[in-house]
Amino acid sequence: MPAKRATSYACPIRDVLDRVGDAWSVLVIMELAGGPCRFNALQRVVNGISARMLSVTLRHLERDGLVSRRVLETSPPQVEYALTTTGASLHRAMGELAAWAETNQPAIREARAAYDASLEAAQ
Amino acid sequence: MPAKRATSYACPIRDVLDRVGDAWSVLVIMELAGGPCRFNALQRVVNGISARMLSVTLRHLERDGLVSRRVLETSPPQVEYALTTTGASLHRAMGELAAWAETNQPAIREARAAYDASLEAAQ
DNA sequence: GTATCTGGTTACCGATCGTAACTTATCCAA
DNA sequence: TTGGATAAGTTACGATCGGTAACCAGATAC
Known part of the structure; x- marks a missing residue:
């Protein structure tokens, strides 16, 4: 029995991060914040995501009410994904956090390099 | 054709979330924000974390310069972990985001239940 | 006919995660 | 002096997860 499930109800942060924590969800939300987008268009713009992971990620976000899915009556039918109001608020x-990431990325990179170097020196 | 959106995907968000994205890191940071803490004390207070995952998580955070590790000259030696200034800024x-999680947890739960129910109804 | 577009699904494999057991050492109580 | 508690982890192993590649049907374009 994973501890994950046991604590999620006690801790909203944990509960939300279990879903939002993976990097793909965040990247998809950032992209959809720019406006609705179709499946393949999303895949092209979210660098490195596979069709499977995009499919899985979108279904999770849809389940949590953060993203809506609309099938367009075109031929071939297209599927448009968009943020819901809850998704937009997220x-x-x-x-x-995004701003923090941008300003602190250099510091983190430096810290990693220093840490790895000190480990190597200890050998 | 999809409009090319100006998003930087060598991207710091992704880089930071690869580390911070896992729920344990966040919970440990939240805990350490209350002040320095020893290993076993942390494990008792972070609900559900195993010694292994705490060890792994702390080493990652230390590598990224978000957490400092100090060995106390007691007997047996104790180890005190604390947020660095970078960690505190994170x-x-x-x-x-934490506030969002708290206010939106009910909505997310509801959305999940509704989604699962609609799937079951479709069967 | 063949290539490309649409939105996915399936099979598979390696990395990661969590659980439980083990380690080395010191102190306290019986 | 033997057992238990506490300290801070480490190790082994099985389950689960994430990613890659291949594949699907139907339609349009060349």
Whole structure:
């Protein structure tokens, strides 16, 4: 029995991060914040995501009510994904964290390099 | 053709989330924000984490310069972990997301239940 | 006929995660 | 002096997860 499930109800942060924590979800939300987008268009723009992971990610986000799915009556039928209002509010809440990531990326890279170097020196 | 959206996907968000994305890191950071803490004390307070995952998580955070590790000259020797200034700034940046998680947890639960119910109805 | 577009699904494999057991050492109580 | 508790992890192993490649039907374009 995974501890994950046991604690998620006690901790909203954990509960939300179990879904939003994976990098793909965040990248998809960032992309959809720019406006609705179709499946293949999303895959082209979210660098490195596979069709399977995009499919899985979108279904999770849809289940949590963060993303809506609409089938267009074209031929071949297209599928348009968009943020719901809840999804849009999450995107806004991620803003501060995104800014932090951008300003602190160099510091983190440096720290990693220093740590790895010190380990190598210890050998 | 999909409009090319100007998003930088060598991207810091992804880079940071690869580390911070797992729920354990976040929970440990939240805990350490309350002040320095020893290994076993952390394990008792972070609900459900195993010694192995705590060890792994702390080493990752230390490598990224978000957490410091200090061995106390006691007997038996104790190890005290604390947020660095970078780690503390990350905690501050997570505040908005944490608040979002708390206010939106009910909505997400509801959406999940509705989604699962509609799937079952479709069967 | 063949290539490309649409939105996915399936099979498979290696990395990761969690659980339980083990380690080395010191102190306290019986 | 033997057992238990606490300290901070490490190791082995099985389950689960994420990613890659291949494949599907139907339609349009060349």
